[in-house]
Amino acid sequence: MLKETVFRSEDVPVGDRLAYWAECVGRTHAPVRMSSEHAHDFRATQRVLDLGPVTVWPATFQQLRTQRTPKLIRRSDPEVYHVSLITEGTAVIDWAGHGTTYHPSDLHINDSSVPWELRTDDAPVTAVGIEIPRALLPLPPTMTERALPRRMSSQDGIGGLLAQFLRQVTADASSFQPTDGGRLGEVLIDLVAALFAHAVDSDEALPSEPRRRALTLSVQQFALAHLHDPELTPSALAAAHHISVAYLHRLFQHEERTVAAWIRLRRLEAACRDLADPSLHSTPIHTIARRWGFRRASDFSRAFRAAYGTSPKDYRGQARPEARLADN
Template sequence: MLNEMVFRSEDVPAADRLDYWTERVGQTHAPVRMRSDHAHDFRATQRELDLGAVSVWPATFQQLVIQRTPKLIRQSDPELYHVCLVVGGTGIADWDGHDATYRPSDLHINDSSTPWEIRTGPDPVTVVGIEVPKALLPLPRAMAGRTPPRRVPSGEGIGALLAQFLTQLSADTTPYQPSDGPRLGTVLTDLVAALFAHTLEAGNTLPTETHQRTLILRIKHFIHEHLHDPCLSPGHIAAAHHISTSYLHRLFQGEEATVAAWIRLRRLDAARRDLTDPALHSTPIRAIAARWGFTRAADFTRAFRTAYGIPPKDYRHQALDFPKWTHR
């Protein structure tokens, strides 16, 4: 799993908990001031995931007022962009005489070089925060000095891709090795850059490499959402993304598999998970295969054996530890 650290305000005496949390946020993002109605016994938890130069930190905390003041900026500015996915709770942010209200599923953006104040609602807030050094974002000079919107909905487009990436990553880090951290950080940086450029209506100024990586992420998400469709094919995918089939194949030249192979691997993996699900033990294997786009049972059995070295029936029995008399 990824390297991560866990911090809990309960690890220190009650009277010190708000100060402890203020220090934690100062180390994660930038020095801030805090006050809370729960200062006598402040409750908060944070996980910090190591993605190299980029950090992701899921956190839950009680009501807060957080300030990043001009004085604090003069004292210390790590030159970071902060992007935060609001999972639960609400907040209001003020900066330069403007304000924005944040609700679950919103993306909140701020800048360590800009003064701001955030006031959360009375209920606990749950977020997944990102800290990206400004120097890492592949944004052109033409965008220098232009501030992205402070609130971006995550219901569609690049905002949805970023929110889904953060949600999946923070929910379970066990599939990843520590060495995957910097690579995931690169993907995250590209998504943040694409989001900024898109919201500033300057997407065409992004470097070609970033455009391509973002497009590949969109295509892979599209494939994942349409695995059940037996008509899913490179031609169908290319048409849905307004690109040629040949360009789609070129995009996947640097990936671990061709487009068709990537679809097949994802379908096989989805079917494999269903075969190990006790709740689906009575579902015929051919039905599971059809659910994931394999219209011919024989094709599914052949592909499954090639991928996992065992027929799907035997794999299911081994995974669920069925007694021998249940074999069909």
């Protein structure tokens, strides 16, 4: 699984909990000043996922007033961009005398060199924070740190893709290998770069490599959501993203497999999971094949054997618990 550290305010004595939470935020974002109506018994949890140079931290916390002051900035500035996806509750965030209320599905953006203040009401807030070193994320030429977009939607477009990525990574860190962390961090940097470029409505402002990665990720996410459709072909993928088939193939020149091979492998991986699932043992193999976009059982068996060196039937037999016990 991904390298993960968990902090809970309940892990320290009652009187130390708010200070402990401020220390956690100070380590994962930047030093801050905090106060709360629940200071006598403050409740908060935080998971910190290590994605190479990028840190992602889902957190839930009670009513707070949090300040990043000029004095704290002068004392310590990690020089990071911060992006938060609000998933529950509301928060008011002030910067430069301007306050904005954030609701679930809103994205909040700031950087550690700019003073800000966050206030929440009595309902707990849940959010996913991202910390990206500024040196790794060049801004579009027409944007400065002071002109960062402060609120964006995560319900569609690049914001929606970023939110989907965050939800998938944070929902089950165990589905990834520790070595995946750096690669996921690179993808996250590209998505945030694409989000910034979208904010200034200038695709040209985004370097070609981050733009390619962001588009490739969008294509792959779309394909994963439509693996069951036998009509999912390179032509269909290109049409869904308003690009030519030739350009789609050029995107995948940087991947380990062609477009068709990538789709076939993802379908086979999904079929493997179903074949190994005890609750689906009575489901015919040809049904599983059709579920994952294979029109003919013979095509599925041929592709499966080529990929895994065994038949779907034998694979299912070996995956059964009694078969594994017999081998031991």
